[in-house]
Each structure stands twice: as structure tokens, then as C-alpha cells.
Amino acid sequence: MLINGNKIAGDDLFEVKNPYNGDVVDTVPIAHLQDVDLAIESAVKAKKAIAEMSAFKVSNKLYEVYEKLKENKKELAKLLTLEVGKPIKESLVELDRSIETLKLSAEEAKRIYGETVPLDAGINGKGFFAFTQKVPLGVVGAITPFNYPLNLSIHKLAPAIAAKNTVVIKPPLDAPLTIMKFAELVDEVFPAGVINTVSGYGTEVGDALVTSPDVDKISFTGSVATGLSIANRAGMKKVTLELGGNDPLVVLDDANVDEAVLGVMRGAYLNAGQVCMGVKRVIVDNSIADEFAEKLVKQTSKLKIGNPLDESTDVGPLIHESAAIMVEEAVSNAIKDGAEVLCGAQRDGTFYKPTVLDNVTSDMDLVVNETFGPIAPIIRVNSVDEAIKEANNTDYGLNAGVYTESFRNGLRCANEIEAGTVFVNKQPTFRTDNMPFGGFKNSGTGKEGIKYAVEEMTKSKLIGLNLR
Template sequence: MLKTNFRKSQPYIQGEWISVERETVTITSPYTNEVIGEQLLATEEDVEKALVSVYEAKKEIAAIPSHKRAKILKRAAYLLEERKEEFAKLISLELGKPLKNTLDEVSRSIETFELSGEEAKRLIGETLPGDASERGTKAIASTFRVPVGVVAAITPFNAPLNLVCHKIGPAFAAGNTVILKPSSQTTLVATELIKLLLEAGFPENAISMVLGRREVVQQIVKDDRVNVISFTGGTVASRNICKLAGMKKVLLELGGNAATIIHDDSDITRAAKMCAKTGFSNSGQSCISVQRIYVHQSIVDKFTNLLKEEVLKLKIGDPLLPDTDVGCVVDQNAAMRVKEWIEEAVELGAKVICGGNRSGATVEPTILLNPPKKSKVICEEVFGPIVSIVPYETIEEAIEEANDSSFGLQAGIFTNQIDLAYKVANKLDMGGVVINGTSNFRLDHWPYGGVKDSGIGREGPRYAIEDMTETKMIVLQLSDND
């Protein structure tokens, strides 16, 4: 059971929780600014022991039958279902994410473990006859999916449970060991998840968790005992990881400044409701959160008013209250940065339709009208509660503006013309396009990821497993007498 008093997050290495003689960092709730716990930071020696542990265990874990790995993952899903509310409250306390959002995150995490358990039994290959080649008339090949060995999982704060599950679940389903480095802002929920996994039957040597700063990540990333790095985070950090990684596979799920297009024939009442809901959930701290809304010139005034009405209905406040829609951002520094971006946009000519104020780590849901292209709220990733409305005249203009970004994660298009919808979807340079929905929609069994600076590879258990396994081929050459 999760306790309600002072908590401690600790590294987990070689089957033991590190608890003494380590540097500690105070953990505070971003909404109340109250101290809720402390985290113990791993030393360089701790990280080395963690790497040794998962490296030495990789053959043992790979030898576990897939049905047993599936059973463990499904047991983890069952335990998480039992403790759904406890985990949701801990995320809300540690992150400031509203309870209604964290309950949804726990539900998705349960589903992610269940899906990973199912995929553990689907590590299928092919049989390939050789006679497609003159030299292969007496040969046949079979392919198998085999684990890569050690997966380094480096996760962010904004979905601190589900994004960890999206790495650990597929990695273990494929027969790999994992070294986890969770975000420094959300180590309490990571600690509780490791405890739950061990209770579910996760082998003690199948996973290690280290807590710490940038140097911990660097030590893991450059180590040759790591076979795959699965990182979710920012572009700058990802470039540094790529420079350090060397000869290993790097999977990157990065950011975005997601666009949603509202065409003149769409149901704008529905579009406004969905943009309000998906633009400000988790205070906009999602890679696919609605950020840039391109609206046809003929309906921009009406849509703006409808969106404002919906945004003003959102309840801002204590993330632990069940009816709160918008809590706070991850810390006061993030809130001050978001406020500065609003002010910059206004100085450059944008109009504030609603919101724009900050109190501590809480920023009011903000609508900006017509910020210029060079403003940060348009050309960079906000990761905060801001949406910007930009008018367009032709659909070609909307497509061009949506594509004019270094990112390419997901986008949305609202229109009642199915041919136009597919035309737009095909021309948008994105990893995913949602028709008659916003950019902020994903299901955990779908392939999720982007192009350009939005990343490399795809999440979703089935698709992550493809990147966390290798194709092994075994060839049988028949004798000439056969």
C-alpha cells in the first residue's frame, strides 16, 4: 500500500534498495510547494553496479519462456488495477497533474502492461524458401525475434507512469533486461512501480533503477553493455545522447508543436470542445498537446468565441480534487518560462483572448490570437497551457503552415469532406494524423512516434518490441541427394 506520509525514492540495484550514505534531494509538490519526500541519488559506482547486474542477467532473462514473461506482465497489470487510485493520487501529488488525468494515465498503464504481456507470445518469424535465387534451390531459412540484451529506459516527467510502462513492458516482453533512469521530478511513482513489478514476479536481476542528474544518463548512454537506448524527452538532450551512444540503437520519442486544422465546413462546436479538452489537459504538458490551431478565415471569430467559452468552463485548482481540470506545471521555473513566452507573443502582436496569468507553478489556460510565426509559441514546443489561433485562407496554406516546423509528431484536421481529409493527411509531414479529432489522441496499442525532430522509432508494445529485438536467421542447406 502507498503511504500518505513522507516518502523516499531510492535506487534499486542488484536486487537491493540503496538506502544509506547517498546524496539526497528534497521532493516538493509543485502545487503546494510542500516537502513530500526525498530521493537518494546514485553514485558513479552505483550506476556501474546496475550496469553489471543487468548485463550479467541478460541471458538468464532471455531464457525465461514467453508465457512466463506474459504472466508476470499481466500480474503487474492486475496489481496496478487494484491500486489504481493510490498511484493516481501519488502522480497528482508529485507532478500537479489533475486526478482525472492521472486516473486515466493509470488505466492506460494497466492496458500497456496487458498489451505487452500479449505481445510476449507473438514474437513470430518467417520461413523463407531459398529457391527465389538460383543459388538457393537447396536451402531454406527461418527467422526469429531474439532480445537485444540490455535496454536503457530514460523517461520524462509528464506521464511518469505510463511512459515507464511503455519501455519496461515491451523490453521485458521481448526478453531483455532494463536499466531505468526516470525523470528527477517524478521518482516517487517510479519507485512504487518497481516495488509493484517485483511483487508481480519480475526477476530481481531483470531491472535496475538509478536516480540522479545528467551525468548518470551520460554514464549509461555511453556504456557498451547497453544495446538499446529508449529515450523520451527533449531535442537538445536527444542530440547529446546520439553523440554519446556510439554503436547502439537509439529510440527517440521527442517533442512537437502540434497543429490542428479547423476547416470552414467542420463542426466547430465539437472542434472547440475537443481543442479545449486536449489543449489544456495536464496543463499542456504533452508532446501532442494542441498548440497551433489553424482556423479558416471565414469562421475564425466564431471559433475563437466558442473556444473561449469552453476554456472558461475549465476548473483550475488543486490537482487532488476530482473535479479539477487544470492543475499546475511541473515547477515554478517552467511556469515562469511559459509566462515569458506569452509576454513575448503579445509584444510581437498576438492578442490574449483569455488567461495569461501565473500564480506559483500554475498558469491560467491561455488562448492567443494570431501570434507571428517567429514567436516561440508557434515555432517551438510550449509544453504549457497555451493554444494559439492562426487564421488561414486556403487549405494549401494551412498545410504549408502546419508543416513549417522542425517537428512532425501528430496533427489533427476537422472537415466533413473525407476526400479533403485524406488529402490533408497525406500532405502533412507527421508521424500521425487524426481526422475529425485534435492532435492529442493516441491509443497505447497503436504505433506512436514522429518524423524530423520529433523522434526515431515508434512506441506501442508491438512496435517497440520490433526495435528491442533482433532478427536472427537460421539456414538449412539440404544435401544434393535430397
């Protein structure tokens, strides 16, 4: 672990295993309460050091980290593949996005603006000059998941530092290595204590961060259940919660079927389906559903499953076998309830074969709950109205995609589907790292995306001068 610029080993160790073959990649310490207390104390002390830095200097130092990450890109991409199991070509994409996220954060560090406030618009306000300042929150506790461990962590810690906060990050115990290596790069550039890492169990480490009076914000990406627990226990802290998704991809009767199939391919099987904004439900107009299903099966059958370090591999393993078993059970239950297997539906250890299911209904657990696996469940509908109703038939509201050649239908779906982002003629997994990202309903609260994340990492102070 990294605490106050020092590497801390700890007595208890956790084995990080390669999901592909079960080999131990490395070990990390299991942090306990005293470690978390030390990390928070270190972050509190470092607030003074970063507060004294100019925005210009913070920006330049983030650019230094950006350069360091570029230099270590290939090494960290390989490490990411070893601990997560995602194909190396996807890991390289995550590194590219992480590099861009750092650059965007370095730029945004110089764009934190307040505004003048016309107090004379109110009673007795004449003669005042007032303005707001954006000031850092203090200590940010970041809790991140396994599926995009580096990029999602940088989306929290880089905007936090850009806004002159300090950070304590708890990486996922299943995939902590890439983040912990990256934190060392940050520590080489910034004062000791600006970034700290504590690896351990959420019930101990995460809970200590959430309840500590010295932590000013929690930024969490993970499950709805954990997010609700954080919201209930965080007290007066500022909270950003990026939770689950049950993202629909709607294919209307006038859609370009080939493009829509490509959207499902990009959205349902990415990272073996372990993506919060992945395509979880494929809602297709019945008039084109047969053609769509046939083409989707043809393309799905071409995917190569295998060693994620092989550059030709398209789909790697799930994070561990229990995760693959959960997907297997969800598919089996859907089949028992009447879903038809068009391809896939086979598990081999941690691998689950990319699967297309037809005749899925909205009451099946497979689509009621978020299924984290490479599944494309087709739900047939008979109109735009029915498609929109089906898309909104969920407790989640993260992202959505709609394929249509009709401007009117596209705009209507974009307006009426209840999601934080709706793309027309693009799958919901599409993301640029500068866009606002965050869902509605049980998909969370707050926004990420650098400009928006920086806003979430600050608080406004009003300063008023009586000039009379």
C-alpha cells in the same frame, strides 16, 4: 533505488516537491557512477535468468504485474498527482492506460514471430531452408520524462521485458516516485536484476547509460537537444527517441466548429499543456475564425484551476515555477509582437491560467518552439493549401489533427501533413496504447506502441539449413 532486487539508499538525497504547494513529498537518492555501474552489471547478469524463461512464463508474469498494478491503482494515482501536479482525474486515466499497456505487453510476449526466407529466390539458394528468429537485444536503458512518468515508462520497460530484455530505468528527478514504486511491483514477480532503477541527474546517470558498452539500447523520451546528444553518443546501440512536438490542429472552413473547439479543449490544456503531442498551434480558416475563437474562449473560461487532488479540478500547476515563468515569457513576447489575448495570460506561482491568443503569426517564438503550457494560439489562414503549408512550417512532426466535413480535404491533409500520426476530426493528443507512436523530423526516430515497441526491442537472426 532498486538494484539487483535490493533497495539502495545512497548518501545524497533529492527532495521531490509537490508543484501545487511546494511540500516535500519524499526524497530519492542521487545516483552516482558506481550506482549506475552496479545497476548495469545487475541487468547483464539477469539476462540469463529471463532468457531461460519461456514466452508463456514471461507473459504470465507480466499478467501478474498487471494485477498488482490494478490493486495499487488508487494509491499510485494519488502519488502521481502529488509529484506531478496533474489533476487526480487525469492521474487515474494515466493509471488505467498503464494497466492496459501492461496487459497488451503480456499478450504481445507470445506473438514474437520470425518468418521463413526463400533462399532459392537467389543465386545458388536452391536446397536451403531458412528462417529468422527475433532475439532480445540484451540490456535496455530507459530514460523517461516527468509529464506521464508511469505510462511512458511502462511503454518502454514492459515491451522490453516481453521481448526478454532486462532494464535499467532512469526516472525524471522531478517525478521519480511512481515509477520507482512500480518497479518494486515488477521486482516482486521477475528475477532480481530484470528491472533496476537509478535516480539522479541526466548529465551523470543518463550519460553513463548512453555511453556504457554493456547497454544494448537506449529508449528516451524528452527534449530534442538531449535526444540529439544521445544519438551522437550512443555508438552502435539501437536507439528509440520520442522527442518534442509542435502539433497543429487544423480547422477548415467546413468543420464542425463545436467539435473542433472540444478538440482544442482536450488537447491544449491537458496536464496544464505539458504534453509532447498537445495542441500547440490552432490553425483556423479565417471565414470561421471569429466564431471559433468566441466559442473557444467561452469553454476555456469554464475550466476550474486549483488543487489537483480535488476531483473537480480541470487544470493543475506546471511541474515547477521556472516552467510557468518560461510559458509567461513566451506569451508576453507574442503579445509584444502583435498577438491578442482573448482570455488567460496570467501566472500565479506554478499555475498558468489557460490562455487563448488570436492573431498569432508563424514567426513568433511561441509557435516556432514547443511551448509546454496551457496555451491555444490561433493562426488564421485562408485556404486548405495555406493550412497544410502552415501545419508543415515546423522542425517537428509528431502528431496532427484536422477538423473537416469533407472527405477529400480530410484525406488530402492526412496525406500531406508531415507527422507520424494525423487524425481527422480528432485532436492530436488522442492515443491508444496499441497504436504505433513516433514522429517525423526532429520529433524523433523509432516507434512505440506495444507491438511496434517489441519489434524495436529485438534483433533478427537468420538460420539456414543446407538440405542438399
